[in-house]
Amino acid sequence: MSNQPIIQLIDVVKSFGRQRVLDGINMNIPIGKTTVIAGASGQGKSVILKLILGLLSPDSGRILVEGRDIVTMRSKELNEVRTNFGVLFQGAALLDSLNVFDNVALPLEERTKLSQQEISDKVISTLEQFGLVGQEEKFPAQLSGGMKKRVGLARALMLHPKFMFFDEPTTGLDPEKSMEIYHLFYETQQRFGYTSIIVSHDIPKIFNLADQVVVLNQGKVESFNHPDEIQLSEVPQIKSFVKNTMGYLYRSSELE
Amino acid sequence: MVFNHIEKIGNLTLYYVEDLGRMGVFLFRTVAGVFKRPFRFAALVRQVRLIGADSFPLIFFTAGFTGLVLGLQGYYTLRKFGSDGMLGSAVALTLLRELGPVLTALMVAGRAGSAMCAEIGIMRNTEQLDALECMAVDPFRYMISPKLLATLISVPLLTMIFNVVGIFGGYLAGVELLGVNPGAYFSGMELSVIGKDINLGIIKSVVFALLVVWICAGRGYFVHQIRNAGFGAEGVSRVTTQAVVLSSIAILVWDYILTAILL
Numbered sequence: 001m002s003n004q005p006i007i008q009l010i011d012v013v014k015s016f017g018r019q020r021v022l023d024g025i026n027m028n029i030p031i032g033k034t035t036v037i038a039g040a041s042g043q044g045k046s047v048i049l050k051l052i053l054g055l056l057s058p059d060s061g062r063i064l065v066e067g068r069d070i071v072t073m074r075s076k077e078l079n080e081v082r083t084n085f086g087v088l089f090q091g092a093a094l095l096d097s098l099n100v101f102d103n104v105a106l107p108l109e110e111r112t113k114l115s116q117q118e119i120s121d122k123v124i125s126t127l128e129q130f131g132l133v134g135q136e137e138k139f140p141a142q143l144s145g146g147m148k149k150r151v152g153l154a155r156a157l158m159l160h161p162k163f164m165f166f167d168e169p170t171t172g173l174d175p176e177k178s179m180e181i182y183h184l185f186y187e188t189q190q191r192f193g194y195t196s197i198i199v200s201h202d203i204p205k206i207f208n209l210a211d212q213v214v215v216l217n218q219g220k221v222e223s224f225n226h227p228d229e230i231q232l233s234e235v236p237q238i239k240s241f242v243k244n245t246m247g248y249l250y251r252s253s254e255l256e
Numbered sequence: 257m258v259f260n261h262i263e264k265i266g267n268l269t270l271y272y273v274e275d276l277g278r279m280g281v282f283l284f285r286t287v288a289g290v291f292k293r294p295f296r297f298a299a300l301v302r303q304v305r306l307i308g309a310d311s312f313p314l315i316f317f318t319a320g321f322t323g324l325v326l327g328l329q330g331y332y333t334l335r336k337f338g339s340d341g342m343l344g345s346a347v348a349l350t351l352l353r354e355l356g357p358v359l360t361a362l363m364v365a366g367r368a369g370s371a372m373c374a375e376i377g378i379m380r381n382t383e384q385l386d387a388l389e390c391m392a393v394d395p396f397r398y399m400i401s402p403k404l405l406a407t408l409i410s411v412p413l414l415t416m417i418f419n420v421v422g423i424f425g426g427y428l429a430g431v432e433l434l435g436v437n438p439g440a441y442f443s444g445m446e447l448s449v450i451g452k453d454i455n456l457g458i459i460k461s462v463v464f465a466l467l468v469v470w471i472c473a474g475r476g477y478f479v480h481q482i483r484n485a486g487f488g489a490e491g492v493s494r495v496t497t498q499a500v501v502l503s504s505i506a507i508l509v510w511d512y513i514l515t516a517i518l519l
């Protein structure tokens with residue numbers, strides 16, 4: 001079955017103090033596909049990612065990755081699961097104190113037994129693929145936003161993860177740089193075949209990449225198998241979300 | 257009305273209990289990280305340089321003036337009893353048992369502790385710590401435990417330097433300026449300083465080093481969970497100030513406790 005879920009969220013609830021951010025979320029992420037999580041700012045999209053990554057734990061509910069519940073896992077097992085994860089954080093989250101080369105080399109240094117020569121060869125060929133030749137010696141503070149994201153993507157892909165998580169990969173980039181990131185995303189997914197989960201504001205452009213769209217609103221989610229289904233939703237919150245974010249772009253088909 | 261107050265007190269209590277629990281786990285993970293493999297020797301060396309070697313000028317300067325003042329004040333006091341020959345032992349005991357460890361630790365808290373807190377706080381805010389965890393790299397073994405080990409190595413050494421420089425400062429003021437007999441200055445010291453005094457100083461400096469790293473690194477690590485700290489750059493700056501103040505207080509309190517226990 002092509003739509004077999006590889007990550008499942010079941011009745012996930014998460015509050016911070018009195019604020020209930022996620023109020024019983026159910027979600028299936030299909031294997032090898034791209035799921036886009038959309039929703040207004042502050043709705044808890046990053047919280048969903050952090051729950052799946054095991055950086056936060058839910059108040060209740062289960063989070064299954066390849067059938068295993070990561071909520072009840074020991075940290076050792078969780079780290080095994082995480083070896084299949086690649087993450088591109090919102091601000092790229094490169095280590096400030098390391099230059100581009102060392103940032104990209106970090107996963108290899110820490111998690112493999114490769115020799116320095118092998119690591120160096122791999123890093124250099126990766127930097128070539130990501131258009132980062134000549135930037136090896138620069139520190140994150142010396143890079144532009146787009147370049148940071150490329151370094152972050154290169155680092156995340158070093159160990160060929162089965163899952164890639166993107167938190168707002170194009171926020172803060174101009175349209176041209178955004179396209180560059182989308183191209184890199186498309187290319188690398190073709191090459192590595194990873195399952196991807198993208199949190200994005202970039203609506204409706206991001207929908208071109210999506211196999212499934214999950215809209216988060218007021219602590220609840222609604223999943224759509226096809227981006228076009230969203231505008232036909234009868235749920236009032238989704239309707240208003242569509243109106244606010246997509247505006248008139250999709251209006252024509254709604255009138256049909 | 258009354259219930260509101262009770263609820264507030266309850267919440268506050270809960271927060272402090274939670275905070276203490278978090279800090280306890282932090283200390284445990286930091287110490288455990290020291291024993292995890294692979295050991296990052298390069299990171300340790302770098303931290304010893306940053307925390308230890310780079311503090312040398314500050315320690316030298318502080319110790320020199322502390323010694324000079326001790327020489328002057330000691331002379332002034334001892335003269336009243338006609339026992340200015342005891343100046344050497346008074347200066348040495350004060351430094352070894354008390355001022356050496358305390359002032360060194362306070363200087364390290366202000367210099368290295370604040371840097372540690374800010375660095376880790378910024379890493380928290382920019383998701384660098386999350387990124388390490390997601391790469392299945394333990395941030396404790398990777399970067400926090402090396403700071404602990406480096407501080408535990410550096411602070412006792414800096415304390416010894418402080419003591420030596422301070423004793424010569426006292427010599428300069430007492431002997432060179434005020435004319436105390438130089439032989440008496442050093443022989444008095446030899447007679448009165450015993451192993452226990454030196455041990456007390458070393459024990460203190462190790463405990464203070466642990467306190468500085470625990471409080472400063474820990475506050476930075478939890479910068480996002482500290483009450484009323486604010487967000488972003490402001491959060492980091494407030495928490496850093498708080499960490500330095502807290503660790504300074506902790507140093508003084510533990511100085512008293514250790515002195516009382518080990519007197």
Ligand SMILES: Nc1ncnc2c1ncn2[C@@H]1O[C@H](COP(=O)(O)OP(=O)(O)O)[C@@H](O)[C@H]1O
Pocket residue numbers: 016021039040041042043044045046047048480
């Ligand atoms: N660690 C945290 N502590 C307290 N509140 C948090 C924390 N993380 C997120 N929140 C709150 O949860 C809500 C959702 O945050 P987030 O997931 O970052 O939103 P977004 O959808 O923009 O990514 C926000 O209101 C935020 O204030």
Ligand SMILES: [Mg+2]
Pocket residue numbers: 045046047090167
């Ligand atoms: Mg977010």
